Amino acid sequence: MSATRTAVRTHWVAIRAMLLFTLVLGVGYTLVVTAIGQLAFPARANGSLVANADGDTVGSALIGQSFTDAAGDPLPEWFQPRPSAAGDGYDAAASGASNLGPENPDLIALIEERRAQVAAFNGVSPQDVPADAVTASASGLDPHISPEYARLQVARVAEARGLPEAEVRALVESRIQARDLGYLGEPTVNVLQLNLALAELEG
């Protein structure tokens, strides 16, 4: 066989193999996984959606959301999530981070600004503001805050809602999720689920 004919033959084999792989690994595999997922874990396969007391879907337990007014200012009656670099903040169609480097003047200014804002908003001292409250997450959709940041917001939320501070504090404590297996990752508080429970508290 000439070199050209060998090369042509090899490429035909490659093309047929690629079509076969596309069918089996692209289409077949994906459909089988989808079918198993939809049958065995439909809620999770469809995004762990959560509803409020009225049964309206208000988001996903896994995806953070903003608790701001139309002007983008934080609402004092809701626990606030971390800063977000996804779109204008918690845009689930545009996940992403700030990617600002450790010496970037823009990031330094942002952190100073956030620290001052969080401190003033919650009536606490700037040095009590934890790191997660002044830094944007990797996904821009981080559904969690640290227990420290949740506790720091208790007095403000309780006042805005006219609830006893102890009651809100107890709610936060009950919502703290320990590290997986006790040592993987960090302790968290899911902001959406905390706020859902908060809304029900007033009933």
Added chain:
Amino acid sequence: MDALLAVAQAATLVLVLALVYRPLGDYVAHVYTSERDWRVERVLYRLVGVDPRSEQSWTAYVRGVLAFSVVGVVFVYVLQRAQAVLPFSLGFPAVPEALSFNTAASFVTNTNWQSYSPDVTMGYTVQLAGLAVQNFVSSAVGIAVAIALVRGLARRGSGTIGNFWVDLFRGSFRVLLPLALVVAVVLIAGGVVQNFTGFTDVTTLAGNSQALPGGPVASQEAIKELGTNGGGFFNANSSHPFENPSGWTNLLEIALLLAIPLSLPRTFGRMVGNPRQGAAILGVMIVIAVGSLAALSALEAAGAGTAPQLAGGAMEGKEQRYGVLSSALFATATTLTSTGAVNSMHDSYTALGGMMPMLNMMFGEVAPGGVGSGLYGMLVLAIIAVFVAGLLVGRTPEYLGKKIGPREIKLASLYILVTPTLVLAGTALSFAIPGVREDVESTSIWNPGVHGLSEVVYAFTSASNNNGSAFAGLTANTPWLNWALGAAMLLGRFVPIVLVLALAGGLAAQQKVPETAGTLPTTKPQFVGLLLGVTVIVTALTYFPVLTLGPLAEGLS
């Protein structure tokens, strides 16, 4: 406390990987040495036009790898260019030419660099038929080439090194597909989404609107980690809660991306008839990995630098559910393998912390490296190591009974020169070509000062080593970076593969030389230390000058 947590999670990971090492390594060895074809495989071979019982010379093997990869690039390119008329495109238009080339090169080379934001660029058809398929087959190609090299070491006086098509099929259908199926279902159980519903619009608790994405994510996530691919379904990659929802899914994903590369030394040991040969290779990989993890964990936990100090911790670009330590573990694993998935944004790491992922890639992706590519990379270094040892005592070096002669050393030397050349030339050209330099500085670079140089160095390191992670502030979707990085990925993948297969062919043809008192034993700690030294000296030190200009300058100033 921090140190304890870091040790506990690393220990869990080591335990899990130790449990899979033997069964997985032995299974893979069985897959590639078995004489029996499954009935369904025989049907498929006939459909494709392959004789599974025929063996190939190394040149025929190369022809198969290259033909299959050329077809892959064309296929993924055409799919993207035709996106506007494809079903399930979510309304996205055709992908532009330069970006389509870059993405095609990226997924075929197992790099999975993403110049684009998938959330707003790729519809479901391109993700499935193009990208997910390459996630499987580019990994299978990597394993096939490694197995071919191992056969070269194991065989005597043989003119052939296996059959590429059979290796490709078996890797895809017997190794990757069954594992991916199981893992994908476990990930769904952990909260990773798997549907075709597109975006769901909801009114949030505070009355704002939010468009929640859907998609076949779990199926992609499983093979993306297992095949050390790394291309995210979403822009935020494995930091996205729909890709990696919790602390335990995070550890699972880390275990997955290490499982095959770390088990392949066992496969190697089995195939050359002495598992301790594999254990020595594994030992080198583990020493590098543990050292690198300890360094990155300590650097990120210390949180040096103006912004991390001001924030009270290096949490910019990190998720609360992982924190600093589980982020550092992922970053180490993803850059020591050629995965490139990220659960945190390396661009925002502390200056010296951000250097560690770069350094990991600069080791040449051998500790443990990508599926297949890590093993063949380490075996090439082993050949260099026995050569160095031979020079020291003044006798002809041999490895596993094969003489390491001029041909072997030429091929191995060329191999280790390829990626540094691509990385350094690519970076240098980005700043040396008038016009390109202005474009890189004004459009691509995101952070000011030396950190901007680090972004470009990182990009070419990642592309040339087929990793795919990024200092993601860099805007790589420009004509120069799309074409230059695309070329770096293709050359960084296929030039070494051709050299490895040439090496395999030559070794297979040799007879075995008997072991003598002067033979360097390659199963002892002495050899582990030697190989470790060679790895550090011939790979990482090549990059020392450029590191001093970038992250070292930033971190030490």
